[in-house]
Amino acid sequence: MKALEITKPGAARLVDRPEPTPAPGELLLRIHTVGYCGTDLSTYRGRNPLVAYPRIPGHEVAAVVEGLGEGVSDWTVGEQLLVFPYTECGVCSSCLAGRPNCCKNNQTLGVQRDGVLAEFATIPAGKAMRAAGLGPRELALVEPLTVGAHAVARGQVTAGETVAVFGCGAIGLGAIAAASYLGARVVAIDVDDAKLDLAAACGAAERLHSIRDDLGARLNELTEGHGPAVVIEAVGLPATFRAAVDLVAFAGRVVYIGYAKEPVAYETKWFVMKELDIRGSRNALARDFEQVIAMLAAGRVPTERIVTQDVSLADAPTALANWDRAPGDVTKIHVQLRK
Structure with missing residues (x-):
């Protein structure tokens, strides 16, 4: 079979x-659609410390059951599915606390182990998920959207709260859609007008351009001087890490999805004076997948607009190289392995 391999930094080939x-206990899958993830771009750039080369990427998956391993009885050949791509150890403190998404020994498809950007793949049957009524495009978007949805859960967002989201890439859009789905008023923040328009289509009530707009003044106007109850950071820059703490309301919550690639210096008095809850958010839980599946089934996410480009497996190496050269042009690339 053919597979895409990131051989070394800056080199991808079939x-x-x-x-x-x-x-x-396993399923044989015929892969239909795989979405490129930001971690795949980091791997291609040589900036992902969790990756050893060569590596087959891919964990945003739509697939069809092609065969059943011995003992598998609850799946049938031909069923469509998506994949829960995280593997937990079950014995670390995170797993014992019921939070396997941040397992100390987690292995994610395409990161610590080979992914599924290939014509066929096998997975444990317990990692396959049904999503009735969703097509391949939606199935392959579930996982990236759940990462944003999990951040919303970490922020304990409730209806009526104002939630500011830094970054309107695929992960930020998942946070925007999930917070809006729960009844929050969402303020999307980005430097790209097209991505801000897409954020509005995902449920953002307000859009702020972080270069043209005075973020502090505008957020105060929108919240009667309080600031947003929750700020979700989905960019991963020191400036936005600091801005989240500066702009959030007193007694607010800050949730970090991305991580800065360098140390971040803070004015730490705000941690204490505002009595902030500052939380990390990693991967997602099964219940986050269920929420996103429900959101997609309800038509709450404009999936056709989120996917910037569809490419064949033959063109996938070139698409990855082009994304590296112009990352701002891409929200999501889908590799289509089966028409």
């Missing part, structure tokens, strides 16, 4: 790999 055979 390779031949043996077609896998499902072990007991």
Whole structure:
């Protein structure tokens, strides 16, 4: 079979790999659609410390059951599915606390182990998820949207609250859609007008351009001087890390999804004076997947607009290189392996 391999930083190519055979308890999948993730771009750039080369990327998946391993009885050949791409150890403090999404020993498809950007793949049957009524495009968008939805859950967002989201890429759009779905008033913040328009289509009530607008003044206007109850940071820059703390309301919550690639210096008095809850957000839980599936089924996310480009497997290496050269032009790339 053909697979895409990131051979080393700056180099991606198609390779031949043996077609896998499902072990007991596994499903053999024929892969339909795989979305490129920001982690794949980091791997291509050589900036992902969790990756060893060569690596097959891919964990945003729409697939069809092609075969059943011994002992699998609750799936049938031909069913469509998506993949829960995280593997937890079950024994670390995170797993024991019921938060396997941040497992100390987590392995995510396409990151710590090979992913599924190939014509066929095998997965444990327990990692496959049904999503009735969703097509391949929606199935492949569930996982990136759940990362934003999990951040909303971490922020304990409730109806009527004002939530500011820094960054309107695929992850930020998931946070915007999830917060809006819960009844919050969402303020989207970005430097790109087109992405701000897309954020509005995902449920943002207000849009702020972080270069043209005075963020502090505008957020105060929108919140009667209080600031947003929750700020979600989905950019990963020191400036936005600091801005989240500066702009959030007293007694507010700050949630970080991205992580800055360098140390961040804070005015720490705000941590204490505002009595802030500052929380990280990593991956997602099964219930976040269920919420996003419901959002997509309800038509709450403009999936056709989120996907910037569809490419074939043959063109996938070039698409990755082009994304590296012009990252601002891309919200989401889908690799189509089966028409």
